[in-house]
Amino acid sequence: MENLIRIPKPVYILSSASVVGQHEKNGPLGEYFDIVGDKDDTFGCDTWEKSESEMQRLALSRALNYACMKDTDLEAILAGDLLNQCAGSSYGLVSFETPFLGLFGACSTAAEALLLSSLLCSSHMTRCAAVSSSHNASAERQFRYPLEYGGQRAPTAQWTVTGSAAFISTSCKDDFAQAAHNGEPVPVITEAVIGKSIDAGITDANNMGAAMAPAAADTLLRYFRESGMQPSDFDIIMTGDLGFEGSSILCDLTATEGLDISAVHCDGGLIIYNRETQDKHAGGSGCGCSAVVLAAQALRGIRTGQIANMLFIGTGALMNPTAIQQGASIPGIAHLIRITADIV
Amino acid sequence: MQMDKNSYKKYADARAKKSPCAKNCVCAFLFGGLICAIAQGLKELYMTFLKEDDAGTLVSVTLIFIAALLTGVGIFDRIAKHAGAGTLVPITGFSNAVASSALDAKGEGFVLGVGAKIFTIAGPVILYGITAGAIYGVIYYIVTLIMK
Incomplete structure (x- = not known):
């Protein structure tokens, strides 16, 4: 389908x-x-x-x-x-x-x-x-x-x-006529892929990156299979909050399926904090992480002309503390939208 | 994407960076030792005007108070980040578990908030500690009966 x-x-x-x-x-x-x-x-x-x-x-x-x-x-x-x-x-x-x-x-x-x-x-x-x-x-x-x-x-x-x-x-x-808009490029959402809830068997609530990465890989693989695009067609492929651990796993998982995204991949959880000085371990996470990085970094990039074509993949660990205590593993999910730059 | 859960879990566990065990052990030993040394100093001080048993109790009370105070002013967790088991295992860890739970729950009121949630973390220690104490007491009682 x-x-x-x-x-x-x-x-x-x-x-x-x-x-x-x-x-x-x-x-x-x-x-x-x-x-x-x-x-x-x-x-x-x-x-x-x-x-x-x-x-x-x-x-x-x-x-x-x-x-x-x-x-x-x-x-x-x-x-x-x-x-x-x-x-x-x-x-x-x-x-x-x-x-x-x-x-x-x-x-x-x-x-x-x-x-x-x-x-x-x-x-x-x-x-x-x-x-x-x-x-x-x-x-x-x-x-x-x-x-x-x-x-x-x-x-x-x-x-x-x-x-x-x-x-x-x-x-x-x-x-745009009313908004504070000076003719710079504007972000347009053109394509989307809804994520699947994927349970990869991770039970460690301290390793959310590993729980989310398989879902992100699945969504990306479905996107590239059906769209006919290549990772090199994009300026960036930005995942929300896989952090250090999840980002490496994602690149590994997609590479084993013949999709190399490492050259254009970036992750909101990795860039929001300074890994050397801020002591945030594997990086940032949370609903706010992908949202503020998208607003402050990626969309700014589109408006300033640095980014013309990007994928944004919001990643989530659907963790329920009660289910974890009952021994269940953590399902992950990843929704994708493609954002391009347009002149209005 | 097809994936076997067990092999993925093994792969993720194997590549996950582990906590620095040796460093944590050394820090725990040093901080834990320091707390015990301070406690011993306090005991010597208290014994100048109290009996040994009472001085020991007052040392525990002092450590509980200091740990709760440091929790309240937001310093305890910064020390514990480095000290690990060094602050967790002595009575200071118990004090922090109770005080931090109480602080967190104060927004929900004194009955359903602080009252109901103060032992969220320390509760299991209290329950199983008392249970273990009761079982030990029964065993001790039976053994002393037999020894007579």
């Missing part, structure tokens, strides 16, 4: 905005993020869950601002995060007067939201927002140990990114 979705009409990413915490600000991409939190990453809130919600609110407000739009101009918001019942999104976006669809795709949520919003914008709707977030403190306390617990992290463990990004997509070219 055909897995490659060709988006029936161009869907433009009109604007994007990123919100991050201090660790991310101190990383290599620090200067490119739109909003940075206070020194404790509380965003002025008294619980970490509220901080995460506030990040989503800030991200979407800023993205709407860049697009010169109001919340009522949007037909739908697609948003998700890592918290139970997607609390970060449902509380964070409650102040917007826009129909809301909550999503869970673990760390692949940004790609899932963009994929679905491009499908909606090219058919029944015109303008949608995609939002996702993660907060290191709220994720640690839900999935691992209390924040101040004195434990040692495994070398393969990844650091949940404190970050949120919002993307406004539209299929109406006229929207």
Whole structure:
């Protein structure tokens, strides 16, 4: 069965905005993020869950601002995060007067939201927002140990990114007339592949990269088999948050299937922190990781003309702490969208 | 993509970088030893005005207090990152497990938050520690009966 979705009409990413915490600000991409939190990453809130919600609110407000739009101009918001019942999104976006669809795709949520919003914008709707977030403190306390617990992290463990990004997509070219747009190239979503939930048998919650890599490999192999493209046709192939371990495994897995992506592959989890100085072990992870790197690095690359054609693969480890305690392994998922540069 | 779960798991485990065991052992030994040396110093000090048993109890209380205080001000986890088992195994680790759980749960209130979650990590130690103590007591009782 055909897995490659060709988006029936161009869907433009009109604007994007990123919100991050201090660790991310101190990383290599620090200067490119739109909003940075206070020194404790509380965003002025008294619980970490509220901080995460506030990040989503800030991200979407800023993205709407860049697009010169109001919340009522949007037909739908697609948003998700890592918290139970997607609390970060449902509380964070409650102040917007826009129909809301909550999503869970673990760390692949940004790609899932963009994929679905491009499908909606090219058919029944015109303008949608995609939002996702993660907060290191709220994720640690839900999935691992209390924040101040004195434990040692495994070398393969990844650091949940404190970050949120919002993307406004539209299929109406006229929207660029209002937005702050100076004729630079704009990102367009043209193709997509929906990921499969793939359980590769990894049970170690400290090695998410290994749990996600087979799903990323599967999605990429399906894409290249059906699209007829070659990795060399792309400026970058960016995975969301495979980190050091998962990135190496992905290149190994695809190479054994005859697909060499190593020359153009980069990973959000690898580039968001400085591996030498920031002590983040195998790199960044979380719904916010791929989202803020896409907004601050990849889409900026498209707008400045450095990138003309790219693949974005949001990777997620669909980990449930209860299932892990019951002995289950961790399924991974990876959604792909192709983003090209266009002149409007 | 077809893949055998067992062989993939073996491949992923084999290539995953392991924790530096030798370094961790040395750090744990040094930090753990340092904590015990400080405790011994405190005991000598307390014994100047208390009996030995009471001085020992007061040393435990002091270590619990210091570890909980360092947890509260956000220093304990930074030390523990290097010390590992050196701070975990002495009573300081127990104190940190309780204090960090309590801090984390305070947003959910004092009953369903702190009250219900304070022993999330330390709970198993308490349960099985007391159970092991009770079993030891029964064995000790039977052995002393026989020895008579």
